[in-house]
Structures are given as C-alpha cells and as structure tokens.
Amino acid sequence: MNRLKENQKTELAKGILAGLLVPFVSYAVLLLLNEKISALIFKEVLKDDLILDNKTVAILAICFNLLPFHLLDKKRQTRAMRGVLISTFLLAMLWLFLFGKEAITLS
Numbered sequence: 001m002n003r004l005k006e007n008q009k010t011e012l013a014k015g016i017l018a019g020l021l022v023p024f025v026s027y028a029v030l031l032l033l034n035e036k037i038s039a040l041i042f043k044e045v046l047k048d049d050l051i052l053d054n055k056t057v058a059i060l061a062i063c064f065n066l067l068p069f070h071l072l073d074k075k076r077q078t079r080a081m082r083g084v085l086i087s088t089f090l091l092a093m094l095w096l097f098l099f100g101k102e103a104i105t106l107s
Contacts, residue, residue: 008079015083018068023091027061055099062091 034057038050052060065088072081 011079012083015080016087019065019084019087022064022068023061026064030057058095
C-alpha cells in the first residue's frame with residue numbers, strides 16, 4: 001500500500017516536471033526561431049520588428065504541453081497526465097497574470 005502511494009507521487013512529480021520543462025524549452029526555441037526568421041525577413045532585428053510578440057510565444061510554448069500529455073495518454077499514465085495538467089494550469093495562470101491585461105485590451 002505504501003509503495004503504491006510512493007509510485008503515484010512519483011508519477012505525479014514526473015508529470016509536473018515534464019509539464020514545466022517542455023514549455024520552458026519550447027519557449028526558448030520559439031524565441032530563437034522568432035529572432036532568426038525576423039532577421040531573415042527584416043534584415044535587422046529590432047524589438048518592434050519581431051514576427052511574434054512575447055505573449056504569443058509564451059502561449060504557444062504552453063500549448064506544447066499537449067505533446068507530453070498525448071504521449072502519457074498513449075501509455076495510460078493517468079497520474080503523470082494529471083501532473084502535466086496541473087503545471088499547464090499554473091503556467092496559464094502565470095500567463096494571465098503577466099499578459100492578461102494586455103491581451104484583453106488587444107494592444
């Protein structure tokens with residue numbers, strides 16, 4: 001019984017870790033791609049000339065959590081899926097806190 005609870009906690013922790021790691025890595029990759037593509041198009045990268053702004057890159061990075069969620073669903077690891085869902089919810093709340101007012105005013 002005790003071993004089962006430890007296994008469930010481990011699975012949940014793995015899901016939370018995956019749910020935090022994937023968006024942070026994808027955010028960095030998307031920022032790099034955004035700068036490189038903007039440099040190719042505009043020949044010079046200025047902050048105002050980027051194709052995507054930071055709030056869009058951040059929400060796209062959060063959406064990349066669908067990948068580990070789907071992989072865990074295929075493996076039937078529901079506790080780890082719950083961990084990914086928890087971290088996605090926390091990151092979405094952080095996004096709303098940072099960019100919510102700007103997104104609502106559509107500026």
